[in-house]
Amino acid sequence: xxxxxxxxxxxxxxxxxxxxxxxxxxxxxxxxxxxxxxxxxxxxxxxxxxxxxxxxxxxxxxxxxxxxxxxxxxxxxxxxxxxxxxxxxxxxxxxxxxxxxxxxxxxxxxxxxxxxxxxxxxxxxxxxxxxxxxxxxxxxxxxxxxxxxxxxxxxxxxxxxxxxxxxxxxxxxxxxxxxxxxxxxxxxxxxxxxxxxxxxxxxxxxxxxxxxxxxxxxxxxxxxxxxxxxxxxxxxxxxxxxxxxxxxxxxxxxxxxxxxxxxxxxxxxxxx
Amino acid sequence: xxxxxxxxxxxxxxxxxxxxxxxxxxxxxxxxxxxxxxxxxxxxxxxxxxxxxxxxxxxxxxxxxxxxxxxxxxxxxxxxxxxxxxxxxxxxxxxxxxxxxxxxxxxxxxxxxxxxxxxxxxxxxxxxxxxxxxxxxxxxxxxxxxxxxxxxxxxxxxxxxxxxxxxxxxxxxxxxxxxxxxxxxxxxxxxxxxxxxxxxxxxxxxxxxxxxxxxxxxxxxxxxxxxxxxxxxxxxxxxxxxxxxxxxxxxxxxxxxx
Ligand SMILES: Nc1ncnc2c1ncn2[C@@H]1O[C@H](COP(=O)(O)OP(=O)(O)O)[C@@H](O)[C@H]1O
Ligand SMILES: [Mg+2]
Numbered sequence: 143x144x145x146x147x148x149x150x151x152x153x154x155x156x157x158x159x160x161x162x163x164x165x166x167x168x169x170x171x172x173x174x175x176x177x178x179x180x181x182x183x184x185x186x187x188x189x190x191x192x193x194x195x196x197x198x199x200x201x202x203x204x205x206x207x208x209x210x211x212x213x214x215x216x217x218x219x220x221x222x223x224x225x226x227x228x229x230x231x232x233x234x235x236x237x238x239x240x241x242x243x244x245x246x247x248x249x250x251x252x253x254x255x256x257x258x259x260x261x262x263x264x265x266x267x268x269x270x271x272x273x274x275x276x277x278x279x280x281x282x283x284x285x286x287x288x289x290x291x292x293x294x295x296x297x298x299x300x301x302x303x304x305x306x307x308x309x310x311x312x313x314x315x316x317x318x319x320x321x322x323x324x325x326x327x328x329x330x331x332x333x334x335x336x337x338x339x340x341x342x343x344x345x346x347x348x349x350x351x352x353x354x355x356x357x358x359x360x361x362x363x364x365x366x367x368x369x370x371x372x373x374x375x376x377x378x379x380x381x382x383x384x385x386x387x388x389x390x391x392x393x394x395x396x397x398x399x400x401x402x403x404x405x406x407x408x409x410x411x412x413x414x
Numbered sequence: 415x416x417x418x419x420x421x422x423x424x425x426x427x428x429x430x431x432x433x434x435x436x437x438x439x440x441x442x443x444x445x446x447x448x449x450x451x452x453x454x455x456x457x458x459x460x461x462x463x464x465x466x467x468x469x470x471x472x473x474x475x476x477x478x479x480x481x482x483x484x485x486x487x488x489x490x491x492x493x494x495x496x497x498x499x500x501x502x503x504x505x506x507x508x509x510x511x512x513x514x515x516x517x518x519x520x521x522x523x524x525x526x527x528x529x530x531x532x533x534x535x536x537x538x539x540x541x542x543x544x545x546x547x548x549x550x551x552x553x554x555x556x557x558x559x560x561x562x563x564x565x566x567x568x569x570x571x572x573x574x575x576x577x578x579x580x581x582x583x584x585x586x587x588x589x590x591x592x593x594x595x596x597x598x599x600x601x602x603x604x605x606x607x608x609x610x611x612x613x614x615x616x617x618x619x620x621x622x623x624x625x626x627x628x629x630x631x632x633x634x635x636x637x638x639x640x641x642x643x644x645x646x647x648x649x650x651x652x653x654x655x656x657x658x659x660x661x662x663x664x665x666x667x668x669x670x671x672x
Contacts, residue, residue: 317487
Protein backbone atom coordinates (compact mmCIF):
# COMPACT_ATOMS: atom_id res chain seq x y z
CA UNK A 143 0.00 0.00 0.00
CA UNK A 144 1.37 3.37 -1.04
CA UNK A 145 0.35 6.53 0.78
CA UNK A 146 -2.95 8.06 -0.29
CA UNK A 147 -1.15 11.12 -1.62
CA UNK A 148 0.75 8.95 -4.10
CA UNK A 149 -2.29 7.71 -6.00
CA UNK A 150 -3.40 10.03 -8.78
CA UNK A 151 -6.02 9.48 -11.49
CA UNK A 152 -5.07 9.51 -15.18
CA UNK A 153 -6.62 11.85 -17.72
CA UNK A 154 -9.78 9.86 -18.43
CA UNK A 155 -10.64 8.91 -14.85
CA UNK A 156 -9.76 12.47 -13.78
CA UNK A 157 -12.29 13.92 -16.21
CA UNK A 158 -14.89 11.40 -15.10
CA UNK A 159 -14.28 12.32 -11.45
CA UNK A 160 -14.64 15.99 -12.31
CA UNK A 161 -18.00 15.47 -14.00
CA UNK A 162 -19.35 13.01 -11.45
CA UNK A 163 -20.38 15.53 -8.74
CA UNK A 164 -22.34 17.56 -11.32
CA UNK A 165 -24.20 14.45 -12.45
CA UNK A 166 -24.92 13.53 -8.84
CA UNK A 167 -26.32 16.98 -8.02
CA UNK A 168 -28.49 16.84 -11.16
CA UNK A 169 -29.73 13.40 -10.23
CA UNK A 170 -30.55 14.38 -6.65
CA UNK A 171 -32.42 17.45 -7.87
CA UNK A 172 -34.34 15.42 -10.42
CA UNK A 173 -35.47 12.79 -7.91
CA UNK A 174 -36.46 15.40 -5.34
CA UNK A 175 -38.32 17.47 -7.95
CA UNK A 176 -40.21 14.42 -9.26
CA UNK A 177 -41.17 13.40 -5.73
CA UNK A 178 -42.57 16.88 -4.96
CA UNK A 179 -44.38 17.15 -8.30
CA UNK A 180 -45.96 13.72 -7.72
CA UNK A 181 -47.48 15.04 -4.49
CA UNK A 182 -48.41 18.47 -5.85
CA UNK A 183 -48.26 19.03 -9.65
CA UNK A 184 -48.54 22.83 -9.10
CA UNK A 185 -45.38 22.92 -6.92
CA UNK A 186 -43.25 25.95 -7.85
CA UNK A 187 -40.21 25.33 -5.67
CA UNK A 188 -38.50 22.57 -7.66
CA UNK A 189 -39.68 22.70 -11.29
CA UNK A 190 -38.92 19.83 -13.66
CA UNK A 191 -36.21 20.12 -16.30
CA UNK A 192 -38.89 20.45 -18.97
CA UNK A 193 -40.34 23.57 -17.34
CA UNK A 194 -36.84 25.07 -17.26
CA UNK A 195 -36.67 24.43 -21.00
CA UNK A 196 -40.07 26.02 -21.55
CA UNK A 197 -39.19 29.08 -19.45
CA UNK A 198 -35.87 29.53 -21.23
CA UNK A 199 -37.54 29.20 -24.63
CA UNK A 200 -40.11 31.82 -23.61
CA UNK A 201 -37.42 34.23 -22.44
CA UNK A 202 -34.81 33.66 -25.13
CA UNK A 203 -36.69 32.77 -28.30
CA UNK A 204 -39.91 34.81 -28.09
CA UNK A 205 -40.24 38.57 -28.28
CA UNK A 206 -41.68 39.97 -25.06
CA UNK A 207 -44.95 41.70 -26.08
CA UNK A 208 -44.53 44.51 -23.51
CA UNK A 209 -41.00 45.60 -24.31
CA UNK A 210 -40.70 44.19 -27.83
CA UNK A 211 -37.38 42.49 -26.94
CA UNK A 212 -35.90 39.06 -26.39
CA UNK A 213 -35.66 39.48 -22.62
CA UNK A 214 -32.99 36.85 -21.97
CA UNK A 215 -30.61 38.35 -24.50
CA UNK A 216 -31.22 42.00 -23.60
CA UNK A 217 -30.76 41.14 -19.92
CA UNK A 218 -27.50 39.40 -20.75
CA UNK A 219 -26.32 42.26 -22.96
CA UNK A 220 -27.14 44.97 -20.42
CA UNK A 221 -25.50 43.10 -17.53
CA UNK A 222 -22.35 42.22 -19.45
CA UNK A 223 -22.01 45.80 -20.65
CA UNK A 224 -22.17 47.00 -17.04
CA UNK A 225 -19.78 44.29 -15.88
CA UNK A 226 -17.19 44.90 -18.58
CA UNK A 227 -17.26 48.68 -18.32
CA UNK A 228 -16.82 48.54 -14.56
CA UNK A 229 -13.98 46.03 -14.87
CA UNK A 230 -12.32 48.17 -17.53
CA UNK A 231 -12.53 51.31 -15.41
CA UNK A 232 -11.29 49.43 -12.34
CA UNK A 233 -8.39 47.95 -14.29
CA UNK A 234 -7.24 51.32 -15.60
CA UNK A 235 -7.51 52.92 -12.16
CA UNK A 236 -5.84 49.88 -10.58
CA UNK A 237 -2.92 49.83 -13.01
CA UNK A 238 -2.18 53.54 -12.94
CA UNK A 239 -2.57 54.08 -9.18
CA UNK A 240 -1.16 50.68 -8.25
CA UNK A 241 2.01 51.17 -10.28
CA UNK A 242 2.77 54.68 -9.08
CA UNK A 243 1.98 53.74 -5.47
CA UNK A 244 4.06 50.58 -5.66
CA UNK A 245 6.97 52.14 -7.53
CA UNK A 246 7.36 55.73 -6.33
CA UNK A 247 8.14 55.98 -2.60
CA UNK A 248 6.69 59.47 -2.16
CA UNK A 249 3.38 58.50 -3.76
CA UNK A 250 3.30 55.38 -1.62
CA UNK A 251 3.85 57.43 1.52
CA UNK A 252 1.02 59.75 0.55
CA UNK A 253 -1.58 57.34 -0.78
CA UNK A 254 -1.22 53.79 0.46
CA UNK A 255 -2.95 54.42 3.83
CA UNK A 256 -5.79 56.23 2.06
CA UNK A 257 -6.30 53.38 -0.40
CA UNK A 258 -6.16 50.84 2.42
CA UNK A 259 -8.92 52.69 4.29
CA UNK A 260 -11.06 53.13 1.17
CA UNK A 261 -10.80 49.44 0.43
CA UNK A 262 -12.30 48.73 3.88
CA UNK A 263 -15.48 50.73 3.23
CA UNK A 264 -18.28 48.23 2.55
CA UNK A 265 -19.44 49.36 -0.91
CA UNK A 266 -23.06 48.35 -0.34
CA UNK A 267 -23.20 50.55 2.74
CA UNK A 268 -22.56 53.63 0.63
CA UNK A 269 -24.94 52.59 -2.15
CA UNK A 270 -27.65 54.94 -0.79
CA UNK A 271 -25.14 57.81 -0.95
CA UNK A 272 -24.41 56.93 -4.56
CA UNK A 273 -28.11 56.92 -5.37
CA UNK A 274 -28.55 60.30 -3.68
CA UNK A 275 -25.56 61.79 -5.48
CA UNK A 276 -25.90 60.21 -8.91
CA UNK A 277 -29.57 59.24 -9.15
CA UNK A 278 -30.83 55.78 -9.88
CA UNK A 279 -29.30 55.50 -13.37
CA UNK A 280 -26.22 53.79 -14.77
CA UNK A 281 -23.50 55.96 -13.14
CA UNK A 282 -24.47 54.93 -9.61
CA UNK A 283 -24.35 51.24 -10.56
CA UNK A 284 -20.98 51.58 -12.32
CA UNK A 285 -19.50 53.53 -9.44
CA UNK A 286 -20.69 50.89 -6.97
CA UNK A 287 -18.96 48.16 -8.94
CA UNK A 288 -15.81 50.23 -9.37
CA UNK A 289 -15.68 51.04 -5.66
CA UNK A 290 -16.13 47.35 -4.98
CA UNK A 291 -13.33 46.20 -7.28
CA UNK A 292 -10.82 48.98 -7.96
CA UNK A 293 -9.31 49.38 -4.46
CA UNK A 294 -8.47 45.69 -4.42
CA UNK A 295 -6.76 45.94 -7.80
CA UNK A 296 -4.87 49.08 -6.76
CA UNK A 297 -3.54 47.37 -3.66
CA UNK A 298 -2.76 44.09 -5.39
CA UNK A 299 -0.90 45.86 -8.21
CA UNK A 300 1.04 47.99 -5.72
CA UNK A 301 2.02 44.86 -3.79
CA UNK A 302 3.03 43.08 -6.99
CA UNK A 303 5.24 45.99 -8.00
CA UNK A 304 6.85 45.97 -4.56
CA UNK A 305 7.58 42.28 -4.88
CA UNK A 306 9.53 42.54 -8.12
CA UNK A 307 13.16 41.73 -7.24
CA UNK A 308 15.07 44.83 -6.20
CA UNK A 309 18.03 43.51 -8.22
CA UNK A 310 16.01 44.04 -11.39
CA UNK A 311 15.47 47.70 -10.60
CA UNK A 312 19.15 48.22 -9.79
CA UNK A 313 20.14 46.49 -13.02
CA UNK A 314 17.68 48.63 -14.98
CA UNK A 315 19.22 51.79 -13.53
CA UNK A 316 22.72 50.65 -14.47
CA UNK A 317 21.41 50.24 -18.02
CA UNK A 318 20.43 53.91 -17.95
CA UNK A 319 16.67 53.50 -17.54
CA UNK A 320 14.68 56.49 -16.28
CA UNK A 321 11.81 55.96 -13.85
CA UNK A 322 9.36 56.29 -16.74
CA UNK A 323 11.25 53.86 -18.96
CA UNK A 324 11.41 51.38 -16.13
CA UNK A 325 7.64 51.63 -15.61
CA UNK A 326 7.05 51.12 -19.34
CA UNK A 327 9.39 48.25 -19.99
CA UNK A 328 10.09 46.52 -16.69
CA UNK A 329 7.21 47.11 -14.30
CA UNK A 330 4.08 47.25 -16.46
CA UNK A 331 4.87 44.18 -18.59
CA UNK A 332 5.57 42.12 -15.48
CA UNK A 333 2.38 43.33 -13.79
CA UNK A 334 0.16 42.37 -16.75
CA UNK A 335 -0.02 38.58 -16.29
CA UNK A 336 -0.52 39.06 -12.55
CA UNK A 337 -3.26 41.57 -13.32
CA UNK A 338 -5.09 38.77 -15.09
CA UNK A 339 -4.98 36.74 -11.88
CA UNK A 340 -6.37 39.74 -10.03
CA UNK A 341 -9.19 40.11 -12.55
CA UNK A 342 -10.06 36.45 -12.10
CA UNK A 343 -10.35 36.98 -8.37
CA UNK A 344 -12.36 40.17 -8.98
CA UNK A 345 -15.01 38.47 -11.09
CA UNK A 346 -16.85 37.22 -8.01
CA UNK A 347 -17.13 40.62 -6.30
CA UNK A 348 -17.90 42.31 -9.64
CA UNK A 349 -20.88 40.01 -10.23
CA UNK A 350 -21.97 40.45 -6.61
CA UNK A 351 -22.12 44.25 -6.88
CA UNK A 352 -23.66 44.06 -10.35
CA UNK A 353 -26.56 41.93 -9.17
CA UNK A 354 -26.98 43.94 -5.98
CA UNK A 355 -27.17 47.17 -7.97
CA UNK A 356 -29.56 45.68 -10.53
CA UNK A 357 -31.77 44.21 -7.84
CA UNK A 358 -32.23 47.58 -6.19
CA UNK A 359 -32.70 49.82 -9.17
CA UNK A 360 -32.71 48.95 -12.80
CA UNK A 361 -34.74 48.64 -15.97
CA UNK A 362 -33.14 45.40 -17.06
CA UNK A 363 -30.31 42.98 -16.53
CA UNK A 364 -29.89 39.48 -15.24
CA UNK A 365 -30.03 40.50 -11.58
CA UNK A 366 -33.05 42.72 -12.20
CA UNK A 367 -34.94 39.85 -13.85
CA UNK A 368 -34.21 37.39 -11.06
CA UNK A 369 -35.47 39.78 -8.43
CA UNK A 370 -38.47 40.74 -10.55
CA UNK A 371 -39.78 37.19 -11.11
CA UNK A 372 -39.11 36.31 -7.48
CA UNK A 373 -42.50 37.94 -6.77
CA UNK A 374 -44.19 35.13 -8.70
CA UNK A 375 -41.98 32.42 -7.19
CA UNK A 376 -40.83 31.73 -10.76
CA UNK A 377 -38.11 29.22 -9.94
CA UNK A 378 -38.32 28.01 -13.54
CA UNK A 379 -36.79 31.36 -14.58
CA UNK A 380 -34.56 32.04 -11.58
CA UNK A 381 -32.64 28.77 -11.65
CA UNK A 382 -31.75 28.89 -15.38
CA UNK A 383 -30.69 32.53 -14.94
CA UNK A 384 -28.44 31.58 -12.03
CA UNK A 385 -26.97 28.75 -14.09
CA UNK A 386 -26.43 31.15 -17.00
CA UNK A 387 -24.67 33.72 -14.80
CA UNK A 388 -22.47 30.96 -13.42
CA UNK A 389 -21.67 29.75 -16.92
CA UNK A 390 -20.79 33.30 -18.06
CA UNK A 391 -18.51 33.78 -15.07
CA UNK A 392 -16.88 30.42 -15.73
CA UNK A 393 -16.30 31.25 -19.41
CA UNK A 394 -14.74 34.59 -18.48
CA UNK A 395 -12.41 32.81 -16.10
CA UNK A 396 -11.42 30.33 -18.81
CA UNK A 397 -10.86 33.16 -21.28
CA UNK A 398 -8.65 35.02 -18.80
CA UNK A 399 -6.54 31.94 -18.15
CA UNK A 400 -6.18 31.32 -21.88
CA UNK A 401 -5.15 34.95 -22.46
CA UNK A 402 -2.55 34.68 -19.74
CA UNK A 403 -1.06 31.49 -21.19
CA UNK A 404 -1.07 32.86 -24.70
CA UNK A 405 0.18 36.41 -24.19
CA UNK A 406 2.63 35.82 -21.36
CA UNK A 407 4.44 32.55 -22.08
CA UNK A 408 7.31 33.60 -19.82
CA UNK A 409 5.01 33.83 -16.80
CA UNK A 410 4.84 30.89 -14.40
CA UNK A 411 6.67 28.59 -16.79
CA UNK A 412 6.07 24.96 -15.87
CA UNK A 413 9.48 23.66 -16.83
CA UNK A 414 12.78 24.95 -18.23
CA UNK B 415 41.46 55.19 -18.07
CA UNK B 416 39.38 54.35 -15.04
CA UNK B 417 40.56 54.71 -11.48
CA UNK B 418 38.54 54.05 -8.37
CA UNK B 419 39.22 55.44 -4.92
CA UNK B 420 37.61 54.71 -1.57
CA UNK B 421 38.44 57.46 0.93
CA UNK B 422 38.01 56.09 4.48
CA UNK B 423 34.55 54.81 3.75
CA UNK B 424 32.39 53.35 6.49
CA UNK B 425 28.85 52.04 6.52
CA UNK B 426 26.43 51.63 9.40
CA UNK B 427 22.94 50.20 9.35
CA UNK B 428 20.99 51.77 12.19
CA UNK B 429 23.97 51.97 14.52
CA UNK B 430 25.31 48.57 13.46
CA UNK B 431 28.72 49.14 11.94
CA UNK B 432 29.33 46.87 8.95
CA UNK B 433 32.33 48.45 7.23
CA UNK B 434 34.81 50.88 8.74
CA UNK B 435 37.63 52.95 7.39
CA UNK B 436 37.89 51.31 3.98
CA UNK B 437 40.52 53.07 1.89
CA UNK B 438 41.58 51.80 -1.48
CA UNK B 439 43.15 53.10 -4.66
CA UNK B 440 42.48 51.03 -7.72
CA UNK B 441 44.53 51.64 -10.87
CA UNK B 442 43.19 51.42 -14.42
CA UNK B 443 42.15 48.05 -15.81
CA UNK B 444 42.37 46.12 -12.58
CA UNK B 445 40.46 42.99 -11.75
CA UNK B 446 39.75 43.29 -8.06
CA UNK B 447 38.67 40.24 -6.10
CA UNK B 448 36.92 40.87 -2.78
CA UNK B 449 36.94 37.96 -0.36
CA UNK B 450 35.87 37.51 3.22
CA UNK B 451 33.71 35.36 5.45
CA UNK B 452 29.96 35.38 5.06
CA UNK B 453 28.43 38.49 6.60
CA UNK B 454 31.72 40.42 6.52
CA UNK B 455 30.19 43.09 4.31
CA UNK B 456 31.40 42.10 0.83
CA UNK B 457 28.02 42.79 -0.75
CA UNK B 458 27.75 46.01 1.22
CA UNK B 459 31.11 47.07 -0.23
CA UNK B 460 29.76 46.41 -3.73
CA UNK B 461 26.43 48.13 -3.05
CA UNK B 462 28.32 51.25 -1.97
CA UNK B 463 30.34 51.27 -5.17
CA UNK B 464 27.08 50.80 -7.07
CA UNK B 465 25.35 53.65 -5.15
CA UNK B 466 22.63 51.21 -4.15
CA UNK B 467 23.62 52.39 -0.65
CA UNK B 468 25.30 55.60 0.49
CA UNK B 469 28.38 55.50 2.75
CA UNK B 470 27.82 56.72 6.32
CA UNK B 471 31.25 58.38 6.24
CA UNK B 472 33.86 58.91 3.58
CA UNK B 473 33.46 59.06 -0.17
CA UNK B 474 34.00 57.05 -3.31
CA UNK B 475 35.56 58.53 -6.43
CA UNK B 476 35.75 57.27 -9.99
CA UNK B 477 38.34 59.06 -12.11
CA UNK B 478 38.65 61.61 -9.34
CA UNK B 479 34.94 62.52 -9.39
CA UNK B 480 32.46 61.51 -6.67
CA UNK B 481 30.22 58.75 -7.97
CA UNK B 482 26.61 59.55 -8.82
CA UNK B 483 24.34 59.08 -5.78
CA UNK B 484 22.23 56.49 -7.64
CA UNK B 485 23.09 53.53 -9.89
CA UNK B 486 24.14 54.71 -13.34
CA UNK B 487 25.51 53.50 -16.65
CA UNK B 488 29.18 53.86 -15.76
CA UNK B 489 28.84 50.98 -13.29
CA UNK B 490 27.36 47.75 -14.65
CA UNK B 491 26.36 44.92 -12.38
CA UNK B 492 25.70 41.18 -12.38
CA UNK B 493 24.12 39.69 -9.27
CA UNK B 494 23.99 36.05 -8.33
CA UNK B 495 20.32 35.97 -9.35
CA UNK B 496 17.60 38.23 -10.81
CA UNK B 497 19.99 40.12 -13.07
CA UNK B 498 17.99 39.52 -16.26
CA UNK B 499 14.40 40.38 -17.06
CA UNK B 500 12.21 37.28 -17.23
CA UNK B 501 9.59 38.88 -19.52
CA UNK B 502 12.04 39.84 -22.26
CA UNK B 503 13.63 37.53 -24.81
CA UNK B 504 17.38 37.05 -24.66
CA UNK B 505 17.85 39.53 -27.52
CA UNK B 506 15.54 42.17 -25.94
CA UNK B 507 17.36 41.81 -22.63
CA UNK B 508 20.53 42.91 -24.38
CA UNK B 509 19.07 45.64 -26.60
CA UNK B 510 17.33 47.27 -23.63
CA UNK B 511 20.21 49.53 -22.56
CA UNK B 512 20.65 50.87 -26.09
CA UNK B 513 16.92 51.31 -26.68
CA UNK B 514 16.64 53.37 -23.52
CA UNK B 515 19.52 55.59 -24.56
CA UNK B 516 17.98 56.28 -27.96
CA UNK B 517 14.26 56.45 -27.11
CA UNK B 518 13.77 58.39 -23.87
CA UNK B 519 9.97 58.60 -24.20
CA UNK B 520 8.84 55.25 -25.55
CA UNK B 521 11.79 53.22 -24.29
CA UNK B 522 11.71 51.12 -27.45
CA UNK B 523 13.09 51.41 -30.98
CA UNK B 524 11.50 50.64 -34.34
CA UNK B 525 12.67 50.20 -37.91
CA UNK B 526 16.24 50.71 -38.96
CA UNK B 527 17.54 51.95 -35.61
CA UNK B 528 16.18 48.83 -34.02
CA UNK B 529 17.89 46.68 -36.65
CA UNK B 530 21.23 48.32 -35.91
CA UNK B 531 20.88 47.83 -32.17
CA UNK B 532 19.82 44.23 -32.70
CA UNK B 533 22.89 43.58 -34.84
CA UNK B 534 25.09 45.03 -32.10
CA UNK B 535 23.32 42.91 -29.48
CA UNK B 536 23.71 39.80 -31.64
CA UNK B 537 27.47 40.35 -31.85
CA UNK B 538 27.62 40.50 -28.06
CA UNK B 539 25.44 37.40 -27.74
CA UNK B 540 27.66 35.51 -30.17
CA UNK B 541 30.64 36.63 -28.16
CA UNK B 542 29.28 35.17 -24.92
CA UNK B 543 28.08 32.02 -26.69
CA UNK B 544 24.34 32.73 -26.77
CA UNK B 545 23.97 33.42 -30.49
CA UNK B 546 21.58 30.54 -31.03
CA UNK B 547 19.39 31.41 -28.02
CA UNK B 548 18.44 34.96 -29.00
CA UNK B 549 14.71 34.25 -29.21
CA UNK B 550 14.42 32.25 -26.01
CA UNK B 551 13.15 33.55 -22.69
CA UNK B 552 15.54 33.52 -19.71
CA UNK B 553 13.66 30.69 -17.98
CA UNK B 554 14.58 28.46 -20.94
CA UNK B 555 18.30 29.02 -20.25
CA UNK B 556 20.54 27.19 -17.79
CA UNK B 557 22.00 29.08 -14.83
CA UNK B 558 25.32 29.60 -16.58
CA UNK B 559 23.65 30.86 -19.75
CA UNK B 560 21.57 33.31 -17.70
CA UNK B 561 24.76 34.74 -16.22
CA UNK B 562 26.29 35.02 -19.69
CA UNK B 563 23.19 36.92 -20.72
CA UNK B 564 23.43 39.19 -17.67
CA UNK B 565 27.02 40.01 -18.61
CA UNK B 566 26.20 40.72 -22.27
CA UNK B 567 23.31 42.90 -21.15
CA UNK B 568 25.59 44.91 -18.87
CA UNK B 569 28.34 45.27 -21.49
CA UNK B 570 26.16 46.86 -24.17
CA UNK B 571 26.20 50.22 -22.37
CA UNK B 572 30.02 49.99 -22.07
CA UNK B 573 30.40 50.56 -18.31
CA UNK B 574 33.71 51.75 -16.91
CA UNK B 575 33.40 49.25 -14.09
CA UNK B 576 31.67 45.89 -14.01
CA UNK B 577 30.56 44.79 -10.56
CA UNK B 578 30.00 41.10 -9.90
CA UNK B 579 28.45 39.82 -6.66
CA UNK B 580 29.16 36.10 -6.35
CA UNK B 581 28.16 35.76 -10.00
CA UNK B 582 29.08 32.07 -10.20
CA UNK B 583 27.99 31.07 -6.70
CA UNK B 584 25.01 29.07 -7.94
CA UNK B 585 26.77 27.29 -10.81
CA UNK B 586 28.24 23.80 -11.01
CA UNK B 587 32.07 23.49 -11.09
CA UNK B 588 32.27 22.79 -14.82
CA UNK B 589 30.09 25.76 -15.79
CA UNK B 590 32.06 27.89 -13.34
CA UNK B 591 35.28 27.08 -15.15
CA UNK B 592 33.97 28.16 -18.52
CA UNK B 593 32.53 31.33 -16.99
CA UNK B 594 35.94 32.14 -15.53
CA UNK B 595 37.47 31.93 -19.00
CA UNK B 596 34.78 34.13 -20.47
CA UNK B 597 35.05 36.82 -17.81
CA UNK B 598 38.84 36.90 -18.07
CA UNK B 599 38.68 37.29 -21.84
CA UNK B 600 35.99 39.97 -21.72
CA UNK B 601 38.02 41.86 -19.14
CA UNK B 602 41.06 41.86 -21.40
CA UNK B 603 39.10 42.77 -24.53
CA UNK B 604 37.12 45.62 -23.02
CA UNK B 605 39.73 47.54 -21.04
CA UNK B 606 37.34 47.88 -18.13
CA UNK B 607 37.75 47.49 -14.42
CA UNK B 608 36.08 44.51 -12.77
CA UNK B 609 35.26 44.24 -9.09
CA UNK B 610 34.19 40.73 -8.16
CA UNK B 611 32.91 39.60 -4.77
CA UNK B 612 33.35 35.92 -4.02
CA UNK B 613 33.79 33.68 -1.03
CA UNK B 614 35.89 31.30 -3.13
CA UNK B 615 39.55 32.13 -2.55
CA UNK B 616 40.90 30.13 -5.47
CA UNK B 617 38.41 31.80 -7.80
CA UNK B 618 39.55 35.20 -6.55
CA UNK B 619 43.21 34.42 -6.99
CA UNK B 620 42.92 32.76 -10.39
CA UNK B 621 40.98 35.66 -11.93
CA UNK B 622 42.06 38.81 -10.17
CA UNK B 623 45.04 41.10 -10.52
CA UNK B 624 44.52 42.18 -6.95
CA UNK B 625 42.68 40.59 -4.06
CA UNK B 626 41.48 42.30 -0.89
CA UNK B 627 40.17 40.40 2.10
CA UNK B 628 37.74 42.13 4.44
CA UNK B 629 37.00 40.94 7.95
CA UNK B 630 36.47 42.14 11.50
CA UNK B 631 39.80 42.53 13.24
CA UNK B 632 38.48 43.90 16.49
CA UNK B 633 35.64 42.32 18.36
CA UNK B 634 34.09 43.51 21.61
CA UNK B 635 32.15 40.66 23.23
CA UNK B 636 30.22 43.26 25.30
CA UNK B 637 29.15 45.06 22.14
CA UNK B 638 29.41 42.84 19.03
CA UNK B 639 28.19 45.59 16.72
CA UNK B 640 30.74 48.18 17.82
CA UNK B 641 33.29 47.37 15.14
CA UNK B 642 32.96 46.79 11.45
CA UNK B 643 35.05 44.99 8.87
CA UNK B 644 38.22 46.48 7.48
CA UNK B 645 40.56 45.52 4.69
CA UNK B 646 42.75 42.94 6.40
CA UNK B 647 44.97 42.06 3.48
CA UNK B 648 45.65 43.44 0.05
CA UNK B 649 47.55 41.21 -2.33
CA UNK B 650 48.78 41.49 -5.89
CA UNK B 651 47.61 38.28 -7.48
CA UNK B 652 49.32 36.05 -10.01
CA UNK B 653 47.29 37.29 -12.96
CA UNK B 654 48.78 40.72 -12.55
CA UNK B 655 52.28 39.37 -12.84
CA UNK B 656 51.27 37.18 -15.77
CA UNK B 657 49.68 40.15 -17.50
CA UNK B 658 52.63 42.44 -16.91
CA UNK B 659 55.11 39.86 -18.11
CA UNK B 660 52.95 39.17 -21.15
CA UNK B 661 52.96 42.88 -21.95
CA UNK B 662 56.72 43.02 -21.51
CA UNK B 663 57.06 39.95 -23.70
CA UNK B 664 55.01 41.58 -26.46
CA UNK B 665 57.15 44.70 -26.30
CA UNK B 666 60.34 42.61 -26.52
CA UNK B 667 58.98 40.69 -29.49
CA UNK B 668 58.14 43.94 -31.27
CA UNK B 669 61.59 45.31 -30.57
CA UNK B 670 63.19 42.10 -31.78
CA UNK B 671 61.24 42.29 -35.04
CA UNK B 672 62.19 45.95 -35.51
N1 LIG C 1 20.01 46.78 4.48
C1 LIG C 1 20.57 46.30 5.60
N2 LIG C 1 20.09 46.63 6.81
C2 LIG C 1 20.66 46.17 7.95
N3 LIG C 1 21.73 45.36 7.97
C3 LIG C 1 22.27 44.99 6.81
C4 LIG C 1 21.71 45.43 5.56
N4 LIG C 1 22.45 44.89 4.56
C5 LIG C 1 23.41 44.15 5.15
N5 LIG C 1 23.30 44.21 6.49
C6 LIG C 1 24.19 43.53 7.46
O1 LIG C 1 25.51 43.80 7.09
C7 LIG C 1 26.33 42.66 7.26
C8 LIG C 1 27.10 42.38 5.99
O2 LIG C 1 26.20 41.95 4.98
P1 LIG C 1 26.71 41.61 3.49
O3 LIG C 1 27.40 42.79 2.95
O4 LIG C 1 25.55 41.09 2.73
O5 LIG C 1 27.76 40.44 3.79
P2 LIG C 1 28.45 39.44 2.77
O6 LIG C 1 28.05 39.80 1.38
O7 LIG C 1 29.90 39.59 3.02
O8 LIG C 1 27.99 38.06 3.16
C9 LIG C 1 25.42 41.53 7.68
O9 LIG C 1 25.57 41.33 9.07
C10 LIG C 1 24.05 42.03 7.38
O10 LIG C 1 23.14 41.54 8.32
MG1 LIG D 1 26.91 38.79 -0.14
